[in-house]
Amino acid sequence: MTESLITTIQALNSVLYHAMEMDSSVIVFGEDVADPEDGGVRGVTKGLSTKFGDSRVRSTPISEQAIIGAAIGSAMAGMRPIAEIMLMNFMPVAMDMITNHAAKLRFMSGGQTAVPLTIRTGTGAGFGTAGQHSDYLEAWFAHTPGLKVVTYSSPADAAGLLASCIFDDDPCIFIENFPSYNERGKVPEVGYRIPLGKASIVHEGNDVSIISYGPQVRVAMVAAEALLSEGVSVQVIDLRTIVPWDRETVLNEVAKTNRAVVTHEAVKAFGVCAEVSSVIHEELFSQLQAPVQRVGAPSCPVPYSSILENEFIPNVKKVIDAVKVTLS
Amino acid sequence: MNKRSLNGRNGTLNQVNGLPEKEVFLNIYRSISLIKNNDEQACKAIKSGRIKMIYYSPRGQEVIPSVISAILNKDDYICTIYRGSHDMLAKGVPLDLLWAEFAGRITGTCKGKGGPMHITHPESGCMITTGIVGSSMPIANGLALASQIKKDNKVTVAYFGDGASNIGAFHESLNMASVWKLPVVFVCQNNRFGEHTRFEKATAVEKVSDRAASYLMPGIHVDGNDPIAMYAAAKEAIERARSGGGPTLIEAMTFRFRGHVFGDGDRYMDKAEKEVAIRSDPVPRYRKWLVDQGYASEEDLADIDAKNELRVQSAIKKALDASWPDISELYKDILASNVAH
Numbered sequence: 001m002t003e004s005l006i007t008t009i010q011a012l013n014s015v016l017y018h019a020m021e022m023d024s025s026v027i028v029f030g031e032d033v034a035d036p037e038d039g040g041v042r043g044v045t046k047g048l049s050t051k052f053g054d055s056r057v058r059s060t061p062i063s064e065q066a067i068i069g070a071a072i073g074s075a076m077a078g079m080r081p082i083a084e085i086m087l088m089n090f091m092p093v094a095m096d097m098i099t100n101h102a103a104k105l106r107f108m109s110g111g112q113t114a115v116p117l118t119i120r121t122g123t124g125a126g127f128g129t130a131g132q133h134s135d136y137l138e139a140w141f142a143h144t145p146g147l148k149v150v151t152y153s154s155p156a157d158a159a160g161l162l163a164s165c166i167f168d169d170d171p172c173i174f175i176e177n178f179p180s181y182n183e184r185g186k187v188p189e190v191g192y193r194i195p196l197g198k199a200s201i202v203h204e205g206n207d208v209s210i211i212s213y214g215p216q217v218r219v220a221m222v223a224a225e226a227l228l229s230e231g232v233s234v235q236v237i238d239l240r241t242i243v244p245w246d247r248e249t250v251l252n253e254v255a256k257t258n259r260a261v262v263t264h265e266a267v268k269a270f271g272v273c274a275e276v277s278s279v280i281h282e283e284l285f286s287q288l289q290a291p292v293q294r295v296g297a298p299s300c301p302v303p304y305s306s307i308l309e310n311e312f313i314p315n316v317k318k319v320i321d322a323v324k325v326t327l328s
Numbered sequence: 329m330n331k332r333s334l335n336g337r338n339g340t341l342n343q344v345n346g347l348p349e350k351e352v353f354l355n356i357y358r359s360i361s362l363i364k365n366n367d368e369q370a371c372k373a374i375k376s377g378r379i380k381m382i383y384y385s386p387r388g389q390e391v392i393p394s395v396i397s398a399i400l401n402k403d404d405y406i407c408t409i410y411r412g413s414h415d416m417l418a419k420g421v422p423l424d425l426l427w428a429e430f431a432g433r434i435t436g437t438c439k440g441k442g443g444p445m446h447i448t449h450p451e452s453g454c455m456i457t458t459g460i461v462g463s464s465m466p467i468a469n470g471l472a473l474a475s476q477i478k479k480d481n482k483v484t485v486a487y488f489g490d491g492a493s494n495i496g497a498f499h500e501s502l503n504m505a506s507v508w509k510l511p512v513v514f515v516c517q518n519n520r521f522g523e524h525t526r527f528e529k530a531t532a533v534e535k536v537s538d539r540a541a542s543y544l545m546p547g548i549h550v551d552g553n554d555p556i557a558m559y560a561a562a563k564e565a566i567e568r569a570r571s572g573g574g575p576t577l578i579e580a581m582t583f584r585f586r587g588h589v590f591g592d593g594d595r596y597m598d599k600a601e602k603e604v605a606i607r608s609d610p611v612p613r614y615r616k617w618l619v620d621q622g623y624a625s626e627e628d629l630a631d632i633d634a635k636n637e638l639r640v641q642s643a644i645k646k647a648l649d650a651s652w653p654d655i656s657e658l659y660k661d662i663l664a665s666n667v668a669h
Contacts, residue, residue: 055477066466067498073470100460109448110439111661147664169664
């Protein structure tokens with residue numbers, strides 16, 4: 001398999017291109033996604049409308065409900081729409097379409113209809129865009145049965161997971177993160193897919209397991225390296241898919257280390273880390289050497305001032321401290 | 329009602345689906361009769377305690393979907409709403425499956441997992457029933473978008489009420505449909521009330537159809553209880569959609585005879601207004617017209633009614649005799665692969 005060093009944006013663009021090329025039911029629409037509008041505000045969809053035409057690739061009005069409605073209806077009628085919601089904070093505008101409809105139509109129709117759509121959306125603090133442009137809201141969607149929620153920690157994973165979302169038969173929310181966009185990495189060529197629902201062990205270790213996903217995986221990796229110099233062997237598990245999450249891998253691995261930290265950039269309270277932590281406690285209580293620790297953002301909106309924003313994002317030190325609590 | 333209005337610029341009935349005019353008129357009556365009978369028996373079944381379900385009666389609104397479905401093809405799509413059993417039956421959702429779903433049985437359209445507010449039956453083109461005001465429209469656009477891209481020549485009808493014309497999804501959907509010239513017909517069944525609030529009190533315009541101008545879309549205001557006028561409006565809109573001419577907004581004026589949700593007591597309704605509406609019940613009016621035109625005798629129509637009554641009775645009985653869903657259904661149809669989490 002040949003590999004090249006490309007950015008996450010290029011990796012995502014390439015996946016979209018090849019999906020459209022191999023399957024005529026794949027269509028792309030969202031605000032500014034066509035080439036006359038710059039191929040997306042971050043260029044992820046660049047070149048698609050020129051290659052595949054204005055019928056399959058459409059810039060839309062700024063109408064999030066109508067965008068997701070169009071994705072749901074076309075998905076029910078046999079298409080594989082990829083709708084872009086520019087920012088994760090714009091998802092709430094379409095919440096009725098996502099949670100009342102996309103998520104529930106398979107169940108409420110008794111399996112007669114399916115909604116194989118992918119919503120690409122982006123977010124991430126660290127750029128001074130404050131309370132309405134940089135939230136991680138994955139827990140809202142994870143709490144709604146019927147949706148798959150997916151995110152990545154490297155350009156290769158971005159490619160492999162997006163391809164799997166596009167060709168999955170359920171509604172998938174694919175969360176892109178801004179810090180990753182210009183990161184370069186080796187990405188396998190056309191056709192690379194990573195199965196949804198399978199976690200990946202990205203750092204080996206025997207003493208403590210850190211469970212994470214998205215850009216926070218990198219924070220966990222840095223923490224693991226730093227702890228190694230202190231003689232602590234830390235394992236890092238990247239969930240890759242938030243729903244359905246890989247309980248089997250997480251429980252198997254924590255059963256070996258008997259200590260766990262769960263971390264994400266999203267607000268800690270009522271977050272995904274709470275579910276993962278609870279399941280570990282329920283299943284492995286008697287053998288845990290310490291209570292599972294959670295590291296997430298404080299319960300406040302993403303702040304603007306850089307000094308506040310830096311503190312808001314769960315950093316390496318907080319993860320290291322949490323690991324040490326499990327060892328104390 | 330004036331039969332001549334059918335013979336205007338929109339052609340005559342006998343051009344539709346290869347059926348002679350008389351047969352089309354009688355099919356419309358069969359549908360109206362079925363819906364009315366179904367509603368009456370539903371109300372009885374709820375009152376007597378035979379069935380327990382949430383029910384939004386379409387009594388008084390039978391004509392609109394009966395006429396539209398006479399023009400639509402079987403594989404055209406509809407998206408309807410919680411007050412939608414008339415739209416479903418007119419489009420051909422099988423009575424037995426409908427009632428089994430009402431009863432929450434495994435034999436229902438949706439295995440008893442959706443219920444009266446979420447009837448779905450793709451085989452008859454009923455793609456979604458939503459319990460959320462305004463949400464039929466964005467999804468109808470998506471079905472129409474698929475048809476436009478695949479060039480499959482299908483038309484999608486989005487049914488909704490006057491209340492839904494005040495929610496944001498209406499604006500987003502009509503704008504997008506017009507920008508993209510989607511093959512969709514937006515049918516507002518204006519029954520004069522959104523939940524318990526009068527249309528005039530909640531709506532800034534006199535006619536919902538006037539709002540079409542904002543989208544450079546044809547807007548048609550029509551008496552939805554007049555099958556002849558309704559026919560002309562629907563035919564024009566459906567033909568425009570099918571021929572690539574884009575969407576139409578039809579505001580079909582009607583009245584709901586049994587309040588918002590069955591059993592709400594409709595104290596908020598003006599008694600005199602309701603009486604006037606019920607006195608001009610569209611069903612006996614249409615019956616009389618069919619007889620006057622010589623399309624059917626009283627006996628013919630009574631025969632249609634009697635057959636429908638038996639069909640509904642049989643559907644209710646079958647539904648109540650059917651099995652409940654197994655508890656394992658809680659864990660099925662969540663995701664394609666039934667991942668248990």
